[in-house]
Amino acid sequence: MKELLERKKGLRRSILIVDDDYIAREILGRMLEDRYEVSYAENGVIALSIIKRDKLKLSLVILDLHMPEMDGYSLLKLLRSDNELRRIPVIVLTSEKGAEVESLRIGAADFITKPFDMPEVICARVSHSIELAEDSVIIHETERDELTGLFHKEFFFQYGKRLDELNNNMPMDAVVVDINRFHVVNELYGRSYGNMILKKIGESLHEIVSETGGLACRRDNDQFCVYLPHSDDLQYKLPQYIAVIDQRINDSNISLRYGIYSDDGSEKCMEQRFDYARLACQKLRNSYVSCFDFYNDEQHGKELYAERLINDMDRALSEKQFRVFYQPKYSITGSQPRLSSAEALIRWSHPEFGMVSPGQFISLFEENGLIQKLDRFVWNEAAAQIRQWKDCYGIDIPVSVNVSRVNMFNAHLADILENIAAQNGLDHAELLLEITESAYTDNSDQIVEAVNKLRMCGFRIEMDDFGSGYSSLNMLTALPIDALKLDMKFIRGICENEKNERLVGIMIDIARLLEVPVIAEGVETKEQMELLKRLGCNIIQGYYFSKPLPPEEFGILIEKELREKKDAYN
Numbered sequence: 001m002k003e004l005l006e007r008k009k010g011l012r013r014s015i016l017i018v019d020d021d022y023i024a025r026e027i028l029g030r031m032l033e034d035r036y037e038v039s040y041a042e043n044g045v046i047a048l049s050i051i052k053r054d055k056l057k058l059s060l061v062i063l064d065l066h067m068p069e070m071d072g073y074s075l076l077k078l079l080r081s082d083n084e085l086r087r088i089p090v091i092v093l094t095s096e097k098g099a100e101v102e103s104l105r106i107g108a109a110d111f112i113t114k115p116f117d118m119p120e121v122i123c124a125r126v127s128h129s130i131e132l133a134e135d136s137v138i139i140h141e142t143e144r145d146e147l148t149g150l151f152h153k154e155f156f157f158q159y160g161k162r163l164d165e166l167n168n169n170m171p172m173d174a175v176v177v178d179i180n181r182f183h184v185v186n187e188l189y190g191r192s193y194g195n196m197i198l199k200k201i202g203e204s205l206h207e208i209v210s211e212t213g214g215l216a217c218r219r220d221n222d223q224f225c226v227y228l229p230h231s232d233d234l235q236y237k238l239p240q241y242i243a244v245i246d247q248r249i250n251d252s253n254i255s256l257r258y259g260i261y262s263d264d265g266s267e268k269c270m271e272q273r274f275d276y277a278r279l280a281c282q283k284l285r286n287s288y289v290s291c292f293d294f295y296n297d298e299q300h301g302k303e304l305y306a307e308r309l310i311n312d313m314d315r316a317l318s319e320k321q322f323r324v325f326y327q328p329k330y331s332i333t334g335s336q337p338r339l340s341s342a343e344a345l346i347r348w349s350h351p352e353f354g355m356v357s358p359g360q361f362i363s364l365f366e367e368n369g370l371i372q373k374l375d376r377f378v379w380n381e382a383a384a385q386i387r388q389w390k391d392c393y394g395i396d397i398p399v400s401v402n403v404s405r406v407n408m409f410n411a412h413l414a415d416i417l418e419n420i421a422a423q424n425g426l427d428h429a430e431l432l433l434e435i436t437e438s439a440y441t442d443n444s445d446q447i448v449e450a451v452n453k454l455r456m457c458g459f460r461i462e463m464d465d466f467g468s469g470y471s472s473l474n475m476l477t478a479l480p481i482d483a484l485k486l487d488m489k490f491i492r493g494i495c496e497n498e499k500n501e502r503l504v505g506i507m508i509d510i511a512r513l514l515e516v517p518v519i520a521e522g523v524e525t526k527e528q529m530e531l532l533k534r535l536g537c538n539i540i541q542g543y544y545f546s547k548p549l550p551p552e553e554f555g556i557l558i559e560k561e562l563r564e565k566k567d568a569y570n
Contacts, residue, residue: 012037013059013130018047018075019093020067024114028062028093031119032126036060044070048078055085059130062112064093065103073106080107083149089133091125109133145218147195148202153225156217160227160270163215171230171263172214174273175238176281177201177245180255182222189253197254198222204245225274230263238292257284258292279303305353309361313370316348317377323347324381325548326399328557329519329541332533339561340539341398341432343521344382345548346374371404378402379420383431385551387424393558400432400462408435409446414453428458434485436464451480462519466507483539484511488522491542495527501535508536 014037019025022042029038036059041047044067051058061079065072072092079085089109094100100111109129112122143155151159164172179185179197186194198218205216205226214228231237238258245256259281261273268276280295316322325345330337348356365371382399389397407413421428433454435447451461460482486507494500504520511518520532523542532540546557 014039014054014057015060015062015126016041016047016050016054016058017062018042018044018067018072019062019064021064024064024093024116027116028122031116031122035123036126043067044072044075047075051079051085051088055088058088059134060126061088061090062093062126063090063108065096065099073103076103076106076108087133089129091129145202147198148218149206150202150224151215151217153217153219156215156219156225156227157270160215163227164270169267171265172270172273173228173230173234173263174261174270174277175226175228176219176259176274176277177205177224177226178257178259178281179222180257185254197249197251200248201245201256204248208241208244225277227270234260234262235294242291256291257281259284259295260292261295305360306364308353309350309356309364310368310370312350313361313365313373316350317373321349321351322374322377323349323550324378324385325550326385326554327541327548328546328554329400329539330545331539332529333538336564337529337540337545339397339557341400342554343400343434343541343548344378344402346378347548366404366406369406372407372410375402375404375407376416379417379431383420383424383426386426386430388551389555389558392555393562395558395562396430397558398430398432398460400434402434402464405436408450413450414457414459417454417459418457429460432460432462432483434462434464448480455480455482481514481516483517483519484514485519485521486537488520488542491520491522491528491532495525495531501531504532504537505535512536 012035015032016039017025017028017032018041019028020042025040025042029040032038039050039054041050047061047063048070051061063072063075076090076092079088079090086107090107091110091112092099092103092108093112093114094103095114103111109132110125112125116122144151150156160172164170179201182194185197201224202216202218205224208214209216209226209228212228214226216224216226219225228234238260242256242258259277259279261268261277261280263273276295280293284291284293323346325347326342327345328339329341329343331340346358346362348358348361350356362371362374365374379401382401386397386399389395403413410416417431417433418428421431435451455461461480462483462485463479463481464485465487466484484507486504490500490504490507492500494504508518517538518536519539519541520537521541523529523532523540523544525544528542529540529544549557
């Protein structure tokens, strides 16, 4: 590209004249030497050597068709089949009628007839051929990625739409190719190694689209798009395409994943097809079972459903579609279980979908940041409910509320929670904050700093899902927590599985070492409760005592608790 731009500024171009006739070479050279740097070759073999040597500076080859050792036809075919040399335009020399058509078909830019006449015409043909070739190369370089030779995404989608229009929207399949953990590859092996991998993938994709009549582009740093004529047996052809790429890369450190949208006749636009292919590709991000996946109607339905939930979230908050339920937590350290606190759990009664499971919207809102609004709603509702129970029954029922990971990085988190507590006249210790163990392990220093600030304000911290985040014992001794909450998967089967029982016992021993109480959730049977009590568990919640309840039904539990206390006192 640099050489071409310099030539455009007026530097002399280089021309190679290839002819076994010495006199013809000299005559032609004299016509052109005032304007161009001219070199000569007497046959195709010598010419090929010069072309390969001077490929970056040569602007044109003038080629006789009939020569010994290698004729012009053979040399022209070689040049047109070489990706690096094909950019150099070729004008053929011939005295045969009909040879012009054949040479143009092979790839010549123009022709000059022998014997030579009218130098002005010859110079004009040479100048015109060079200008066309240079303009073509500049356009080619602009529309293609320099490293891989594939289209840039803007040109890719432009040509893809044109392809659809010219072929009356024939069925087309979209494939997205992504390199797994490419940033790690660059860090471990260097950028030049990563560039080599990208170039090999580009070469492979170019080979595939050349055979199928499709298009390919490098979309992002480590992602590629391929647009192919639809094939009903793409699921069988795809492993062949993957084999082509793997064979060229030939590196066990590199793995790719492929998301595919197979044309279903619905006439979706090109952008939609690749959006769907990318969704299928993203689904494979943490998969070790398969390297490719097809987008299907089920995924489409899930995507639309998720989008509806996201769009409906603000309206749901304003219309009170969300409700906070409370699951009681019982202390089992004494002779009889006693109501000690509760956990706030969100429920969504959607006007169209009915009851939406938290499992469907919590993770979705965590991904896009909406969870911050939902957290704030739960905190306010829980604080108001604690106040209401205090006023109604004269009893303090602390409530655990979840603090999502994204909220832990909010610099104003402590101020927000303090304001909520103050507005409802609550002691900070009445609003228990649940933070998952994985939050500590993902970014321990920043989380620990945030938790320490909350504890200094008087809030108590419960580590939720303990046992699922793989904290090291060394880390646990440094974490600021006030209670450990066992992941419910350890409780299931605790009575039937001796290993589960021993594992829970070890975790309770760790809590005892840390001098913090243990909360077990998901307790469903009397046997589980009694075993946990024997192991030293402090607090239990689960369906054995009660399912999550709306505030009015939870109030009945409080009244029952108060009656039992009164009866015991009397």
